[in-house]
Amino acid sequence: ADGVHLPEALLRRRPGLARTRPRPGWVVTASAHGPAALMLAERAGVDAVLLSPVMATPSHPAAAPIGPLRFTLLCRRVRTAVFALGGIDISNLRRLKGSGCGGVAGIGLFTAP
Numbered sequence: 001a002d003g004v005h006l007p008e009a010l011l012r013r014r015p016g017l018a019r020t021r022p023r024p025g026w027v028v029t030a031s032a033h034g035p036a037a038l039m040l041a042e043r044a045g046v047d048a049v050l051l052s053p054v055m056a057t058p059s060h061p062a063a064a065p066i067g068p069l070r071f072t073l074l075c076r077r078v079r080t081a082v083f084a085l086g087g088i089d090i091s092n093l094r095r096l097k098g099s100g101c102g103g104v105a106g107i108g109l110f111t112a113p
Helices: 008-013 015-019 035-044 068-075
Strands: 003-006 027-032 048-051 081-085 103-105
Touching: 003 008, 008 015, 008 027, 008 035, 015 035, 027 035, 035 048, 048 068, 068 081
Parallel strands: 003 027, 027 048, 048 081, 081 103
Antiparallel strands: none
């Protein structure tokens, strides 16, 4: 492995865990589902954050999407690289252009026909 991904709940319980690098050079990412978790991840020193759900997603139908405008505002509040996750597909990917995000992550985006 070249790194580790920390779930938001684990980062809340043990924020210092992000600074622990089992091997030099490992990449540490964390998940975040809102502004408070995004700020926590940045303070914890992660290399990147996967912020979700940006759009409505069938995998989490009850989760309120952040939306592209709010996502852009959140990306600009931190220095840490933020990756968009959740409900992103070819039809809405362009709505993230200019957001300042480090990239996108997903499953449906890469597996849809």
